[in-house]
Amino acid sequence: xxxxxxxxxxxxxxxxxxxxxxxxAAAPRLALDTEFMRERTYYAELAFLQVADAHGVELIDPxxxxxxxxxxxxxxxxxxxxxxxxxxQDVEVLLPLTGAPLAPVLDTQLAAALLxxxxxxxxxxxxxRELGVTLDKGQARTxxxxxxxxxxxxxxxxxxxRYLLPLAARLEERLDALGRLAWFREDSARLADPALYRVxxxxxxxxxKAADTLPPxxxxxxRALAAWREARAMRRNLPRGWVLTxxxxxxxxxxxxxxxxxxxxxxVMAPGAVDKLAAEILEALASAAAQPGEALxxxxxxxxDAAERERQRRLGELVRRIGSGLGIAPEVLATQRxxxxxxxxxPAEGVFSGWxxxxxxxxxxxxxxxxP
Numbered sequence: 001x002x003x004x005x006x007x008x009x010x011x012x013x014x015x016x017x018x019x020x021x022x023x024x025a026a027a028p029r030l031a032l033d034t035e036f037m038r039e040r041t042y043y044a045e046l047a048f049l050q051v052a053d054a055h056g057v058e059l060i061d062p063x064x065x066x067x068x069x070x071x072x073x074x075x076x077x078x079x080x081x082x083x084x085x086x087x088x089q090d091v092e093v094l095l096p097l098t099g100a101p102l103a104p105v106l107d108t109q110l111a112a113a114l115l116x117x118x119x120x121x122x123x124x125x126x127x128x129r130e131l132g133v134t135l136d137k138g139q140a141r142t143x144x145x146x147x148x149x150x151x152x153x154x155x156x157x158x159x160x161x162r163y164l165l166p167l168a169a170r171l172e173e174r175l176d177a178l179g180r181l182a183w184f185r186e187d188s189a190r191l192a193d194p195a196l197y198r199v200x201x202x203x204x205x206x207x208x209k210a211a212d213t214l215p216p217x218x219x220x221x222x223r224a225l226a227a228w229r230e231a232r233a234m235r236r237n238l239p240r241g242w243v244l245t246x247x248x249x250x251x252x253x254x255x256x257x258x259x260x261x262x263x264x265x266x267x268v269m270a271p272g273a274v275d276k277l278a279a280e281i282l283e284a285l286a287s288a289a290a291q292p293g294e295a296l297x298x299x300x301x302x303x304x305d306a307a308e309r310e311r312q313r314r315l316g317e318l319v320r321r322i323g324s325g326l327g328i329a330p331e332v333l334a335t336q337r338x339x340x341x342x343x344x345x346x347p348a349e350g351v352f353s354g355w356x357x358x359x360x361x362x363x364x365x366x367x368x369x370x371x372p
Contacts, residue, residue, distance in 0.1 A: 139157075316336065
């Protein structure tokens with residue numbers, strides 16, 4: 001376990017950043033964490049950056065006017081592994097600096113899941129369990145865009161990286177003993193796939209629960225509205241709920257108003273928002289209505305029938321048995337969405353690739369062809 005090093009003043013100028021970068025460049029691994037805000041924006045705004053090697057912690061203030069390219073160079077060395085916990089959001093937040101997803105990344109949350117921890121195990125819980133250190137959670141709701149940051153906030157930020165390297169080493173040692181170290185590296189490597197961070201407004205409808213069970217015309221309207229809302233939120237860098245709430249999207253898709261007055265009459269939007277957005281919303285509804293009826297039916301995924309539900313249940317039970325034998329949660333092996341795709345004969349890369357394919361694919365296929 002690393003010593004509790006004193007926290008220095010955050011780096012706010014180019015000279016200090018260059019000195020820290022030169023020191024950190026010699027490390028084989030870096031521990032990283034970010035603090036960000038996205039309550040008022042669509043895209044997360046990086047507010048603070050923590051970096052550690054085996055010798056100490058560097059706290060970096062990107063809001064102090066530091067050159068983004070210099071920050072990107074600090075993080076982007078391809079030969080230097082970056083250790084993070086629950087890395088996906090951090091990788092996404094850093095994309096404007098790095099230009100491409102961080103790589104190579106080692107995610108301690110993924111490692112812990114392969115050792116039997118809950119798939120979404122928190123950093124503090126994992127540190128307590130593996131290293132016997134209790135972290136102060138008192139600053140969890142900090143507004144990281146406000147300055148100056150207090151000593152308690154800086155300590156909290158430093159703790160997020162101070163223990164990551166010894167934690168990763170401990171988890172990798174245990175994975176290696178179980179023959180699962182290659183699984184961990186494979187799962188972590190997937191975080192470098194740019195497709196994970198690419199947002200397609202046309203797919204925004206999938207955020208809505210049970211959207212695929214709606215009647216085809218209503219589903220088409222919901223898809224069109226969700227795509228319009230996502231594109232506008234991205235363009236204006238606003239939270240999607242500030243453009244139109246989920247409840248409003250559903251209500252408008254259900255009612256299909258044809259005029260601004262009808263839209264206003266639904267009572268799901270402020271009058272000023274109706275005045276501003278009615279034309280765009282009605283245009284989105286019109287685009288949905290213009291689709292041929294046959295296309296709507298073809299695009300509808302539909303509610304699974306009894307036979308599909310039974311096949312998915314059997315596959316789920318099989319995955320639970322395999323997971324139980326390995327001592328890991330079944331959703332680490334395959335999610336219900338994965339199994340739904342398998343039942344429907346659709347591509348399921350999460351199951352039929354890498355170490356999961358070797359472990360699951362043949363068993364799943366055998367179960368599918370087996371009679372009830």
